[in-house]
Amino acid sequence: MTAIKHALQRDIFTPNDERLLSIVNVCKAGKKKKNCFLCATVTTERPVQVRVVKVKKSDKGDFYKRQMAWELRDLAEVDAKDASKENPEFDLHFEKVYRWVASSTAEKNSFISCIWKLNQRYLRKKVEFVNVSSQLLEESVPSGESQSVAGGDEDALDDYQELNAREEQDIEGMMEVCEYAISNAEAFAEKLSRELQVLDGNYMDLSKGHIRALQDGDLSSPKGIEACINASEALLQCMNVALRPGHEKLMAVKQQQHLFTELRDTFARRLTNHLNNVFVHQGHDQSSTLSQHTAELTLPKHSPLHRDLLRYAKLMEWLKNTQREKYDGLSRTYVDYMTRLYEREIKDFFEVAKIKMAGTTKEGKGNKFGLHGSSGKLTGSTSSLNKLTVQGSSSRRSQSSSLLDMGNMSASDLDVADRTKFDKIFEQVLSELEPLCLAEQDFISKFFKLQQHPTLAQVNSILVTLRKDMVRLMMNKIFQSIETELNSLIALGDKIDSFHSLYMLVKMSHHVWTAQNVDPASYLSTTLGNVLVTVKRNFDKCISGQIRQMEEVKISKKSKVGILPFVTGFEEFAELAETIFRNAERRGDLDKAYVKLIRAVFMNVEKVANESQKTPRDVVMMENFHHIFSTQSRLKISCLETERREAKHKYTDHLQSYVINSLGQPLEKLNHFFEGVEARVAQGVREEEVSYQLAFNKQELRKVIKEYPGKEVKKGLDNLYKKVDKHLCEEESLLQVVWHSMQDEFIRQYKHFEGLIGRCYPGSGITMEFTIGDMLEYFSSIAQSH
Structure with missing residues (x-):
């Protein structure tokens, strides 16, 4: 203006x-x-x-x-x-x-x-x-x-007043500046008249109301603050008036400038002292309300404090432009005070979160937590995990959340409710911190005039960077405890149950993504991003721990193997992970973990199968890969499609191998005889000449066949059924599948034997002591009797 x-x-x-x-x-x-x-x-x-x-x-x-x-x-x-x-x-x-x-x-x-x-x-x-x-x-x-x-009595202008010595010096100084002052006195007088009019036109005149506001104005009421704002702006305008050459030497100008300087300093001191007191008093009022939040997982809201202080934003801007040292001092005072306030609030808040997370209440001064994991014990003990052996399916158990102990635990053992509770607590923590940080950053930017204006970036990018740096430094100082407390809470959650890292990875990733969308350079975005690194590291450590425990599994020599705990554990892990990671931003991390885990499962199933003495290798492979194939078919995990097909292939191969090897036992001599016949043919003996071989003549064939009448065959099959039943585990329910496969294989072998008899002993009239119909009846009655 x-x-x-x-x-x-x-x-x-x-x-x-x-x-x-x-x-x-x-x-x-x-x-x-x-x-x-x-x-x-x-x-x-x-x-x-x-x-x-x-x-x-x-x-x-x-x-x-x-x-x-x-x-x-x-x-x-x-x-x-x-x-x-x-x-x-x-x-x-x-x-x-x-x-x-x-x-x-x-x-x-x-x-x-x-x-x-x-x-x-x-x-x-x-x-x-x-x-x-x-x-x-x-x-x-x-x-x-x-x-x-306009600051001078015009009627008095007509009265002559003699110049004093100082005024004479001022006039002489101005005459020296003006070249035509002596040669053209009229022009010089006109120039002086015009310039005096400008000076007299209220440019360096501050109303007495403004002076009183600067000296004694009420800085605690809205009306008083508004008056002080108007007075401070008027003062700044007066102090910034552009003087023409020589005007600064006039006594009146010097007196006004001296007055303005005194008013500026006086008001700056008053404003600084008042705001310091406001910080202190508001802090006491805020602290008095903290008790109501201790039992709840909520952080006190600072919006009343922000609202009260924002009334002084224009005065802070005036202080920034006129007394930068006092502005910087107030900034430091505010940061120091708020650091202490937030540190108390955040510490109490996280203590409540830890208590709720651990499921206990404070006990004594030590405030020790009774930490309960998914099996009711601390997860820190790994010595027992390292010594874990694969025992009977009814007695397997471990002390931590792992693929080893999840597979054979009931719903209550899995503590689904506890994990859901943890998820809610962690989400509540992040949801409380997010608006707190954003509100404080917004307040700091407005109160200390550190906002980025739309055109400012084009005018001075360095200034924008400095303002951002100032906001970041202030936020880092005020909320210096947040990152430490978050990492401590994450460590506790991971200690209680290592699978909590899945929840934390999803939740933290979402909040980082949200914060970056609001302001990628904000304190909140940077801090949560740092903490996300820790969460991801814990997640990777969890996956590595599961793999390590698979590799350290020892098998029992006394019990059948059945479905290995880490196989059913992978199923439970995948079910849990699919629920947690549904529509999550970090799905790629889970897919990578899936591949690592399933390859480790494959490798260690084969390892256990090779080391097994009680259970045949084919049974260990068949049952476990059948379970893996069923799990992957049910969950439809796209990144594991290759492994799903591989599991099916391994299952069918080992099923067939087990059936063939097992059927060789009840008809052992008959099998050996015909294997010898096939060997002679393979060596070049014509089929119709095999009967001339001493060891494989018609008499030897009749002798072997007589050893396996229908009654003996049924007895042998019944013993085979019992043996298979001992090999297989109940939870996979493959007994009938295997028995039916054995029936099909037995019929195939029977037809193969009959074909060899017809080709190698033509016209002999030799036949088996039992028919295919007899076989079907044997298999059916044996299955029903058990």
Whole structure:
């Protein structure tokens, strides 16, 4: 506004021998905003004429033009609309009523105050002032003083006053600067007159109301704060007036500058002391409310504190521009105080989270937690895990969440409810921290004027970087305990149950993603990103731990193997993981873990099968790979499709191998005989000549066949069924599948034997002692009897 006043004085009013005393930016009430300026002016020649002049920009917007003028003596009434509340509207009653809306209440009040002064001084007919604060009018003209509109009594200008020695020196100094001061005295006098008018035009004149606000204004009430804001801005305008060469040597200018400096320093001290006290008092009030949050997993809200302090944001900006040292000191004080406050709150908050997570309450001063994992014991003990042996399926158990102990645990053992509870607690922690950090960062940016304006990045990228760095440094200091507390909570969750890392990876990833979408460079985004690294490391450690435990498994020599615990453990892991990672951002991490785990499962199933003494290798492979294939077919994990097909292939291969090897036992001599027959044929003996071989003649064939009458065959199959039943585990339910496969293989072998007899012993009339129908009846009755 100061620059506009200078321009209007120079271009419009000086050529018309007028002085501009006050200006207000307005638009007509109730219409589209076409801004113009109302100017209060006086003529420089006697008798003085007082006018209200309307000035607007040209249509092209490159200069100002005078549009309309009213004589002040024609003004009947000034209506300020409301004397108690801030309102930018006002009416001027000339020959008709002109309704205006000022750009700010402060400008409107200043303009009305000037009109009142001019009315009091120059007009006999007094203007009526309606809805104008009496305080405003009283501040304009204190009693007992001779008033002037622009800071000097114009009537006194006609009186001659002798210059003192200092003033003579000032005039001589100005004459030295001005080359034509002596040669053209009239021009020099005119120049002095114009410059004095500028000085006299309220540019270096601060109202007594503003002075009182700076010296004694109430900094605790909204109205007092607003008055101090207006006064501080007015002071800054006065101090920043551009002086022409030589003006700084004038005694009056020096006195004003000295006054302004004293006012600035005084107000800066008052403001700094007051805000320091506000920090302390607000802190005490905030601390008194902490007790209500101790039993709940919630953080105290700081919005009341922020709201109260933001009223001082403009004053902080003034302090930043005028007293940077005090601004920096206040910044440090705020950060130091808030660090202590947040540290207490965050520590209490995380303590509640840990208690809830551990499922215990405080006990004594030590506040030791009774930590319960999925099996009711601490997960820290790994010595027993390393010694874990594969025992009977009814007695397998371990002390931690692992693929080894999950496979054979009931729903209650898995503690699904506890894991769900943990997930909710962890989510609540992150959900409470997120708005707390964002709110504090937003407040710091606004209160300390560290926001990034849209055009600022183009103007000065270095300044933007500095502001961001300041916000980051302040946030790092204030919330220095968050990262430590989060890592501590994560370590506790991981200790209670290593599978908690799955929940934490999903939750933390989501919150990092959300924070980065809001502001990638924010404190929250950076901190959560750092913590996410720890969570991912724990997740990887969990997967590596499961693999290591598979490799350390020892098998029992006394019990059948059955479904290995890490095989059923992988099934439970996959079911849990698929639930947790549904629609998660970090699905890729799980897929990589799946591949590592399933390859380890494959490798260690083969290892156990090779080492097994009680259970045949084919049974270990068949049962476990059947379980793996069924799990993958049910869960449809796309990244494991190759492993699913491989598991099916291994299952069918070892099923066939087990069936063939097992069937060789009940008809052992018959099998050996025909194997010998096939060997002779393979050596080149013609099939019809095999019967001439001494060891394989018709008599030897009849002798072997007589050893296996139907009764003996059924007895042998019954013994085979019992043996298979001992080999296979109940949980996989493959007994009937294997038995049916044996039936099919037995029939195939029977037909093969009959074919050899027909080709190698043609016309002998030799047949088996039992038929295929007999075989089907044997297999069926044996299965039903068991």
